[in-house]
Amino acid sequence: MTQKIAFIGLGAMGFPMAGHLLRSGYELKVYNRTTSTAEKWLKQYATDGAVSASMAKTPHEAAIDADVVLLCVGNDDDVRSVVYGQDGVLSAMxxxxxxxxxxxxxxxxARELHKVAKDYGVDVLDGPVSGGQAGAENGALTVMLGGDSDVYNSVHEILNCYSQKHQLMGEIGKGQLTKMVNQICIAGVVQGLSEALHFAQKAELDSQAVVDVISKGAAASWQMVNRSETMVKGQFDFGFAVDWMRKDLDIVLNEAKRNGSSLPITALVDQFYGQVQANGGGRWDTSSLISLLDK
Structure with missing residues (x-):
């Protein structure tokens, strides 16, 4: 493969995503705000010398000569910090x-990036992902994208390296809007599952047996299959953090104000997550909603 890739952001998701790209044969240059994480990534993935991998001191340096630059950082401000300015990727792309x-x-x-990047002759796709850290590690993420179809078609092989499903949802910004739909669904499902398991315990049912039965029917969900056992045990020290979910739901609720949609359950669950944070669970998995029900 001849394409050179820069990967910015080696967090829980970006770390394995970049690894899949390197193992697929792409020439890769990575940047992470914490240098030790980038060094750890090189030690873990760039060991066989079969392809070129290196770390950069700045996003700008990582993006020099890159055909495709991938970002996986924290929030809007984090994106701006690695895209704009003399140390940002746009100044080098x-x-x-x-x-x-x-x-x-x-x-x-997403629309802002598209508008600014156009002046640099750079194409932009917004492509939020779903599937959590496990999905990233297994190369089984779902990617929802917004942008031009020709640009999307040109990066299929890259997306295939770390996803089981990717789809263009429409113009720029539509990928992010689709991810908002995803988070709305998750918020409601996790709260419903929390209440169901709480009810089962109070009814003196065998929670594991209940889940084994109903997970084969209409009530089944990813959350039920992957989180019910740990929810019953009160184990939350893993997975997608409540802090990040609240960040996402804040984006959702602000967008709902703009488009006039009514999201009463989402707003309520967001408040519940605020209570989890107040209880010291900001880094707990989102399934920790159940921890509020015995209070």
């Missing part, structure tokens, strides 16, 4: 290259 933002951000930011 060549005409005709592509910027894909895998961060979950506002749709407004």
């Amino acid at each position: 060549k005409h005709g290259s592509t910027l894909i933002d895998h961060t979950t951000t506002s749709a407004e930011l």
